[in-house]
Amino acid sequence: MVSITTGGDQLSGQPDATFRLDDFKVTARDIAEPDLNALLALSVSVGWSHRAADWAFMRSVGRGLVAMDESGRVHGSVMWFPFGVARGTIGMLITTPRLQSNGGGLWLMGHALAQTQGRMLGLHATRQSHRLCRSLGFRDEGTVYQYQGHIGAVPYVAAPPEAQVRELAETDLPAIRAIDRAATEWDRGLLIDALLAQSRGMVLVRGERVEAYALMRPFGRGVVFGPIMADSDDDALRVLAPLMAAQTGSYGRIDTESVTSRIADFARQCGLEVVETVTRMSRDEPWPFSTGHAPTQFALASHATG
Structure with a gap:
């Protein structure tokens, strides 16, 4: 034993x-x-x-x-x-x-x-x-909040004049992988490829450069939103909102590290509530996900993979 x-x-x-x-x-x-x-x-x-x-x-x-x-x-x-x-x-x-x-x-x-x-x-x-x-x-590092519920009326979130929010295209995949690597400091290429194969996504583009993205895929009772990567809360919200709006009436889930961020507030406005919390833990060295640098992960792909 x-x-x-x-x-x-x-x-x-x-x-x-x-x-x-x-x-x-x-x-x-x-x-x-x-x-x-x-x-x-x-x-x-x-x-x-x-x-x-x-x-x-x-x-x-x-x-x-x-x-x-x-x-x-x-x-x-x-x-x-x-x-x-x-x-x-x-x-x-x-x-x-x-x-x-x-x-x-x-x-x-x-x-x-x-x-x-x-x-x-x-x-x-x-x-x-x-x-x-x-x-x-394993050592405690923080709390992740699981929001779930039926998606109600979704507030409109406009893109700023200098940026465009559009559907993720196949040509965006290298940029998505690069953003994930920069945000997590981990080599998650295989995971990202697998997620992209079954997800719908939105990207925010400034000056022909992809600076934020959000994915949504079928999961459990409905859909899950994540991962969401962006340089700011505002940009994270801009790529999440169209995906959330497309699922009005469906059951949705999003896992985020905050109950006070704009993402958390937006989730509550759309009808989602915290139903469970989990503790982020690490062994040998800390997770790099919460370093505070940009880009930042605003929502997890899953509890299992981060």
């Missing part, structure tokens, strides 16, 4: 491949193995809104494992998402109450940390997983 030092700075040894769960065992299996419906049943059992398509997307951009019994039922999951060779995030940590009460969350995280040794890691911890992540050496 995995051993953890007091204070949580190190996790040594390879976790056992099997885990005793009362009167039966579960085995650590690659997350690519189970049927999507088995993963969907797991997330539904804990009240998450992910669809089978959302699981398929996560598997396409990340790696991980599940706790599976002999009948093929999935009792837990954990994933990690590589960004370059030195960084990554951990997410999709789900355990059934039975697995969790027996220490299965620690066992799953042990496998994830064994697979990601040498990488700087970040994650967003729920209230249920926060203590576990603290025990494994």
Whole structure:
């Protein structure tokens, strides 16, 4: 079994491949193995809104494992998402109450940390997983607010005279990748490409230069807005507003680090409310997302990937 030092700075040894769960065992299996419906049943059992398509997307951009019994039922999951060779995030940590009460969350995280040794890691911890992540050496960095709700009347937001807001085009992709790299300081090219393949986007252009963008894609009960990257709150709002307006009457979600920003205020005006908070945490070195330099990430792509 995995051993953890007091204070949580190190996790040594390879976790056992099997885990005793009362009167039966579960085995650590690659997350690519189970049927999507088995993963969907797991997330539904804990009240998450992910669809089978959302699981398929996560598997396409990340790696991980599940706790599976002999009948093929999935009792837990954990994933990690590589960004370059030195960084990554951990997410999709789900355990059934039975697995969790027996220490299965620690066992799953042990496998994830064994697979990601040498990488700087970040994650967003729920209230249920926060203590576990603290025990494994992750440090608190801030709060992310999850806004959700049915989108009502969307206030009009005009572009300034010197800029144009338009639909994202294929020729904008190099600029989108460059903005993401500048904002996050991470190599998230594969993630951005995957997001662009299933998203609608808006860009703000000044002097033929793309300076802000926002993406929107199907997720859960409706759509999710993010990531949103811009040099200022004003520009972030300008690329978000047309996407939000196009979804009037639909169910929407946006994850942001603030409850006082213009983005947060706009979300509330459109009918979205904070339904959950998670804690941004890091291990070995801080996330670069909140450095305050421009461009800045104003909304996450997801809790799992940042």
